[in-house]
Amino acid sequence: MNSKRLFINTIGCQMNVYDSESIARVLHPMGFEKTSSLAAADMVIINTCAIRGKAEQKAFSFLGRLAGLKREKPGLIIGVGGCVAQQEGRRILGRMPHINFVFGTQAIIRLPDIVNRIVKDGERIVDIDMLDQVPELDFPEAFEDTNLSEISKFVTIMRGCDNYCAYCVVPYVRGRENSRHPESIIKEIEGLAESGVKEVTLLGQNVNSYGLKEGLCSFSELLAQVNDIKGLKRIRFTTSHPKDLSEELIYAFRNFDKLCKHIHLPVQSGSNRILKLMNRKYTREQYLEKTDKLRIACPEIAITSDIIVGFPGERQQDFEDTLDLIKSIRYDSLYAFKYSDRPNAPAVRLPEKISESEKKNRLEQVLRLQKDITIEKNQVLIDSAQVVLVDGLSKKSRDSEIRQWSGRTATNKIVNFTCYNHDLDPGEGLIGELIRVRIDEVLPNSLCGRRSRTSTLHSAKGEN
């Protein structure tokens, strides 16, 4: 079989990263090998994100640029997948004559058939069918992808969302919530661990409700099984909906040694009035109670969050409630976004839209406040020894003589470090190891340090 080159451009969340790998896997048996060179590609696929207007514009501007490439190379096949594909469907083909196919978030399994039809008949195809029950996309056989040498991987454990937050497009573009069978998840992670992966991040829009609808096991029970997988050193998960955060999961942070002490618990707003308009189904007080419980059960836990500023109707007092909540929780870090109208999401119809300049102003205030908190919290770590899972050379090392390594703490803080002397720098051998690093500097987005003289932590178990 002739080898053909596939270029994939992934925009958006970790689930899209996982989906892009699935795209590469299903097309591999047809002779497609991944390339990082757009100019060398025989097929280009863009995996799109629809969460905010900006992400959608990014996809269309990339697609626009491909028109020139297609003129130079008429045989080039161009496909659009992901959330914008699901949302826009056939309109994309109408708008852009150089696109060959559009496939939705549940169509990855049918890609071989779609691509065959294009190659054979030159058809232009749209496949955005969505079902309430998604067929499992399992990969029993090993996949010879260079990516498998990576030490940290994403594993999607559920798809879709049933929560219908008023601002959010996800339920409309990813469909109903569906949990994968635990057996198939465990098999996949065992395979990853055997090929050298040390850390997995379990993905779902709301992992806290894993398995409930289907009567599978609970999320904590799934974590217990993942915790037992040999060779795996760390487990992470994202995202948790505060309304579904159970006591069982809170105690999981204490009970499972490989589970990293970090929870991403998006609050979105600190105002009860706005939380209600957002259809989040919890109050500020309930959220604070849960974060208190988390810190009682696990005092070292890092808590991070998402905030939306400028949701329709957000008045000055509501915004101040959000700032006040950030001050009282003191997140380790947070992602803040300007509210963006999405065509399918109900908030598009809400009155009292906030001006772009006011949203920008509120966003800056949130970011400034959080930056100070992050630095203050990280400063406490100076002179402490932190356990880090090394994932490679630091960005700085890639273009300088200094050998500086990079990794993350269990609390998900990036640590860049050097070794005291040459003997402590075994080069590539450090990658995938849990080691102790003494912190001596705090930057806004990372910590810097030196590898402690103590040896590598050899335990196959987690370090928490």
Ligand code: 5AD
């Ligand atoms: N506008 C702005 N931010 C949004 N998010 C989701 N939908 C929107 C929107 N329409 C944010 C939420 C969510 C994160 C993934 O993206 O904060 O948690």
Ligand code: SF4
């Ligand atoms: Fe969107 Fe809300 Fe579902 Fe998260 S829980 S994906 S914000 S609808």
